[in-house]
Amino acid sequence: MTGRDTTAYDLKLFAGTAAYYARYRPPYPAESIEHLVDEFDLSAGVPVLDLGCGTGQLAVPLARAGCRVWAVDPDVEMVLEGTRRQPAELTGDVRWVVSRAENLRADDLPPIRLCTMGASFHWMDRAGVLAFLDRVIEAAGGIALLSGSASIWSRDGELQGEWVEVTREVITEFLGLQRRAGGGTYSHPKLTHEQVLADSAFNAVGQCRFTTTRLLTVDDVIGQQLSTSYASPDLLGNRLEQFRRELDRRLRQIVPDEGFATVEHTDVIVARRGGGGAG
Template sequence: MNIHYDPAELFASTAPYYARYRPGYPPEFFSYLADRFALNGAQTVLDLGCGTGQIAIPLAPHVARVIAVDPEPSMLDEGRRLAAEHGADTIDWRHGDSHHLHELTLPTLDLATMGASFHWTDRDALLAELDTLIAAHGAVVVLSGGAPGEHTPAPWEETITDIRTRYLGPARRAGSSTYTHPKESHAEVLARSPFSHVDTVTWTWHLPRDLDAIVGLQFSYSYFAPAQFDDENIRARFEHDLRTELATQFPHGDFTDIIHTEALIATRP
């Protein structure tokens, strides 16, 4: 079953938090891509669901052009701002989404990357469309934090979930609907697509975080988006409760995360 989320509403109001608190991906991932696909500054890459540029910005120096596409205008604005700070001036920031790719009149692509965005798309239809856009030697690269349930959650996850449930209910919100994790894994969907040869590469790394960072991170999630709260007073009360509870239970103030990055590198057989 395909659930159609409205891309325009999922991440509204999260962008400043996203730009500041989302960790992005380890440098080893970008070196891996550069080696594996012999990136030499000549390639064209589509980064679909680019957010504030977690892939597009570090990838830009390796290729000729990154076309960074996202349905959320404020994500694109933050991305442009961060790219300017990093001197990444070869990124073409475009408003769009997976359901309307054809409207972007894209050139032939060497790679299409999706960082934590494939689950928002109609995956089979998207892969069929990418098959018409990606060159013979090219690939689809899907990045995520690994399958849910595979990793031990950080000790503070339960505290955060309890407070979220108190304020927003037990269901994981997604815009004006709720999120259902797809039954089929990304790897399974890729394996029956034109890009059926799938290699999985993983990296585990540590990201130091303090209380401000762990609280700010929450507002970068679609299901914790500031817009999910009925009004600013309730959001502020939620933030206050979250800070107090986390500071009481974890007085050391160290919320260092162990992050598992998983890349599915999908090529044609």
């Protein structure tokens, strides 16, 4: 693990979430990983850069596929949690780096075949990061942006169910009506990722969707909320246990015997340099 200056990053954004992030964030569907392997011919030893890696939700399966992965995140707790997972869960090559994407240097990396970002691109200086990636991604390479619908605040409101409404109610009771994010509040970027990509070197864009069905326990729902920037343990502070008890109480009033059934979508945006024919 190497360290970099992260002073421009809001260190409170995911404060206290790393253990919950590793345990409760839903994995990316195996089919989405296979799609990236096929799309970019990710044979053994191919260098991959994973920006905003969290605790390794993309880095680990890509390393299992044989890639050499540079897993980069500005949150020290996330990277430390990822390194703790590695001995038990990983047979592969992951190099963990504490850094903002904006602080990376081209000299630190080999020519990269693929840069992945799992629900992290919106936290970055997107145009600046794309300009940097144009310097380090090889001619036949590209970018993959993965995002899921597991958030109760997903933009399209795709996650449905009474448990979603109950969870939103409890969070707003404890943290207010505005969606929180670290030391401030959150609003979606005005430009979509596709619009930002269209104005970059990586303007040949394709998209596909993978759908999964899961059954969530009450513990799963609570753990997922505590893994987020909008309901982090740091934001809840000394009300964390009270929040956990209250959400547990209300969810148990409505939980079916089999658990909360959810249909979740993972969208994969693949972008190559113009004329590359992204699929």
